Amino acid sequence: MLLNIKNLHVSIDGKEIIRGLNLGVNKGEVHAIMGPNGTGKSTLAAAITGRDGYDVTEGEIWFKGKNIIELSAEERANEGIFLSFQYPVEIPGVSMTNFLRTALNAQREYHGKPPVPAGEFLKMMEEKKNLVEIHSKLANRSVNEGFSGGEKKKNEIFQMAMLQPTLAILDETDSGLDIDALKVVAKGVNQLRSDENAFVIITHYQRLLDYIVPDFVHVLFDGKIVKTGGKNLALELEERGYEWIKEQHLA
Amino acid sequence: MEVNDNDTILEQVTQNEYKYGFYTDIESDMAPRGLSEETVRFISAKKDEPEWMLEFRLKAFRHWITMKEPEWAHIQYPKIDYQDIIYYSAPKRKKELSSLDEVDPELIDTFNKLGISLEEQKHLSGVAVDAVIDSVSVKTTFQDTLSKHGVIFCSFSEAVREYPELVKKYMGSVVPYTDNYFAALNSAVFSDGSFCFIPNGVRCPLELSTYFRINAANTGQFERTLIVAEAGSYVSYMEGCTAPMRDENQLHAAIVEIIAMDDAEVKYSTVQNWYPGNKEGKGGVYNFVTKRGLCKGKRSKISWTQVETGSAITWKYPSCVLMGDNSVGEFYSVAVTNNHQQADTGSKMIHIGKNTRSTIISKGISAGQSNNSYRGLVKILSGAVNSRNFSQCDSLLLGSKCGAHTFPYIETKNESSIVEHEATTSKISEDQLFYCNQRGIDTEKAIGLIVNGYAKEVLNKLPMEFAVEAQKLLSITLEGSVG
Numbered sequence: 001m002l003l004n005i006k007n008l009h010v011s012i013d014g015k016e017i018i019r020g021l022n023l024g025v026n027k028g029e030v031h032a033i034m035g036p037n038g039t040g041k042s043t044l045a046a047a048i049t050g051r052d053g054y055d056v057t058e059g060e061i062w063f064k065g066k067n068i069i070e071l072s073a074e075e076r077a078n079e080g081i082f083l084s085f086q087y088p089v090e091i092p093g094v095s096m097t098n099f100l101r102t103a104l105n106a107q108r109e110y111h112g113k114p115p116v117p118a119g120e121f122l123k124m125m126e127e128k129k130n131l132v133e134i135h136s137k138l139a140n141r142s143v144n145e146g147f148s149g150g151e152k153k154k155n156e157i158f159q160m161a162m163l164q165p166t167l168a169i170l171d172e173t174d175s176g177l178d179i180d181a182l183k184v185v186a187k188g189v190n191q192l193r194s195d196e197n198a199f200v201i202i203t204h205y206q207r208l209l210d211y212i213v214p215d216f217v218h219v220l221f222d223g224k225i226v227k228t229g230g231k232n233l234a235l236e237l238e239e240r241g242y243e244w245i246k247e248q249h250l251a
Numbered sequence: 252m253e254v255n256d257n258d259t260i261l262e263q264v265t266q267n268e269y270k271y272g273f274y275t276d277i278e279s280d281m282a283p284r285g286l287s288e289e290t291v292r293f294i295s296a297k298k299d300e301p302e303w304m305l306e307f308r309l310k311a312f313r314h315w316i317t318m319k320e321p322e323w324a325h326i327q328y329p330k331i332d333y334q335d336i337i338y339y340s341a342p343k344r345k346k347e348l349s350s351l352d353e354v355d356p357e358l359i360d361t362f363n364k365l366g367i368s369l370e371e372q373k374h375l376s377g378v379a380v381d382a383v384i385d386s387v388s389v390k391t392t393f394q395d396t397l398s399k400h401g402v403i404f405c406s407f408s409e410a411v412r413e414y415p416e417l418v419k420k421y422m423g424s425v426v427p428y429t430d431n432y433f434a435a436l437n438s439a440v441f442s443d444g445s446f447c448f449i450p451n452g453v454r455c456p457l458e459l460s461t462y463f464r465i466n467a468a469n470t471g472q473f474e475r476t477l478i479v480a481e482a483g484s485y486v487s488y489m490e491g492c493t494a495p496m497r498d499e500n501q502l503h504a505a506i507v508e509i510i511a512m513d514d515a516e517v518k519y520s521t522v523q524n525w526y527p528g529n530k531e532g533k534g535g536v537y538n539f540v541t542k543r544g545l546c547k548g549k550r551s552k553i554s555w556t557q558v559e560t561g562s563a564i565t566w567k568y569p570s571c572v573l574m575g576d577n578s579v580g581e582f583y584s585v586a587v588t589n590n591h592q593q594a595d596t597g598s599k600m601i602h603i604g605k606n607t608r609s610t611i612i613s614k615g616i617s618a619g620q621s622n623n624s625y626r627g628l629v630k631i632l633s634g635a636v637n638s639r640n641f642s643q644c645d646s647l648l649l650g651s652k653c654g655a656h657t658f659p660y661i662e663t664k665n666e667s668s669i670v671e672h673e674a675t676t677s678k679i680s681e682d683q684l685f686y687c688n689q690r691g692i693d694t695e696k697a698i699g700l701i702v703n704g705y706a707k708e709v710l711n712k713l714p715m716e717f718a719v720e721a722q723k724l725l726s727i728t729l730e731g732s733v734g
């Protein structure tokens with residue numbers, strides 16, 4: 001199993017948000033996580049990626065056969081975990097090129113490889129830019145600075161394409177995208193999909209799942225996964241909302 | 252959670268010990284400790300100076316003893332005992348040096364530690380280096396290329412001997428010895444420095460560069476630089492320095508004077524990383540510098556670009572006096588303070604001529620318990636019709652124990668002129684750091700990246716080879732021992 005989360009409890013400022021969550025993801029799979037606002041989806045993503053302040057009070061996170069709880073955020077990233085942020089931040093004055101080269105070289109250094117040669121890197125930038133149909137101009141600008149909401153999301157997928165993670169967590173990458181951008185993002189993900197990697201897609205809308213067909217759909221509620229199903233569960237949620245699930249869970 | 256964790260990370264990352272702490276043992280030829288007319292005469296005699304030079308020094312000294320050391324609101328330091336300083340120290344030199352082979356091997360070694368081997372400089376970078384170690388110019392390279400173009404670039408002492416008329420004409424014409432306490436002190440005891448003269452219509456073919464280095468223990472260093480750009484000429488001048496680690500504070504009070512005639516342009520770039528003192532705030536260089544450029548001619552232009560990462564205390568306001576009509580003054584600055592460093596820096600733009608323009612871009616970065624102040628003066632006199640100034644002062648805070656202060660003073664004496672001032676204060680957010688971490692970039696590198704991004708506007712103004720060095724320096728200054 002690529003990712004195996006066992007009985008995970010996560011607190012922020014002493015307040016428990018994730019309360020005994022289990023999730024297993026194999027290579028080659030796409031998992032969708034849905035659920036009402038404020039139930040802990042982004043918190044789960046933060047805990048997996050090792051963000052400071054998200055205290056794992058109980059449970060284990062296994063990735064590629066290693067318990068990664070003790071690893072720093074950058075070590076987890078370099079192990080191959082990527083997060084497409086719900087709210088990507090701006091880093092003024094730092095060009096996308098410089099940022100990505102630094103990131104890629106950090107990853108290579110972690111794996112004992114020499115820095116990527118400039119020519120090879122630029123070629124790769126070109127190739128991946130086309131993949132996500134990102135404007136050359138965007139890639140020359142500072143990280144997310146002045147990007148529109150949709151551009152920021154596409155830029156996340158561009159970075160994912162550059163860093164080639166084994167596990168990519170997409171936190172509401174589809175929110176705020178117009179239909180064309182949505183297709184571009186989906187196309188990007190689908191092209192990167194392989195037997196060697198896996199995706200966890202956090203979303204509120206079934207729409208994205210028309211383009212990226214998930215193997216499993218999970219409903220996160222009250223800090224736990226309370227229901228798991230196939231692709232059709234998303235359709236059902238779209239139709240019926242979450243009330244019935246809440247009722248089932250609280251009953 | 253954020254505040255505390257963030258502070259701890261930043262603290263670890265920003266607590267870095269000075270990397271250039273070493274000391275070269277070269278037999279010094281020193282003046283006795285203390286300052287009196289005797290000392291002034293000793294220095295002048297040591298340097299075989301003509302009578303007029305001694306007179307200048309003595310006048311400055313006699314003025315200095317009537318002055319009071321200035322006090323500033325945002326700088327605190329133990330009182331300097333001016334009688335406990337050695338005012339002159341020169342590496343012993345038996346004869347004139349014509350090649351690097353003749354240079355004291357220890358000096359070469361020092362340069363190598365600094366990564367500025369003269370050989371390499373000569374062959375690789377095409378930069379003429381006038382290296383100043385403890386007050387005496389040791390070696391000047393590329394002299395031939397320069398002299399072909401009629402450019403004079405030599406040590407100040409040499410200029411006093413070889414070009415007395417030029418020195419007499421311009422020395423003190425921009426920064427008179429009466430200007431301020433430290434200028435008077437420098438004028439009395441200055442040890443050496445650089446002289447640069449670009450004749451009419453000449454575009455200087457090389458970037459001129461000087462590496463300063465304070466070396467012997469307890470030696471004040473008093474450099475003097477004079478740059479004269481005749482009509483229609485251009486020169487880019489770079490000053491860079493490191494000082495070895497030392498326990499007592501070292502006083503540095505330099506003067507830089509620039510004169511630009513009609514249509515002349517002078518770019519003056521500084522990268523300063525003198526020893527800032529240790530983490531507890533002990534030791535470090537006191538840097539009290541007077542830098543001023545006079546745009547004397549019409550359409551002349553002087554720009555100051557500085558990256559300041561060193562010194563325990565920095566007091567420095569590179570200024571432009573815009574006398575010629577349509578002349579332009581620029582100031583681009585990045586000042587980093589860490590641990591217990593204090594910096595009070597900024598610029599003065601004095602508009603005298605018509606249609607004069609000035610730009611001030613100041614980027615302060617504070618970490619640790621340091622204090623970083625911007626102090627600027629924009630003065631537009633009544634004759635300076637249609638003049639403009641734009642000032643932008645940004646502060647970046649790393650952690651919550653450091654301080655940033657901005658003191659912009661504006662005096663406008665005519666209504667046709669426009670003065671604009673913008674100021675911002677920001678912090679490196681935990682969100683930005685995590686974003687970088689999530690891409691595999693550790694916090695130390697992330698801070699380097701973010702800080703360099705923040706300072707980009709200024710770094711872009713530096714000559715290429717300097718910009719690379721400055722970028723590294725910014726990261727080094729803030730890097731430390733993360734986990």
Ligand SMILES: Nc1ncnc2c1ncn2[C@@H]1O[C@H](COP(=O)(O)OP(=O)(O)OP(=O)(O)O)[C@@H](O)[C@H]1O
Nearest residue numbers: 012013017035036037038039040041042043044086
């Ligand atoms: N840094 C924080 N400090 C305090 N509370 C937090 C913090 N981050 C999240 N929370 C709280 O944790 C709970 C879960 O938040 P989370 O962002 O994980 O929800 P979500 O499922 O991603 O919601 P949405 O669908 O709106 O994105 C919310 O009640 C939120 O207010």
Ligand SMILES: [Mg+2]
Nearest residue numbers: 041042043086
């Ligand atoms: Mg969320």
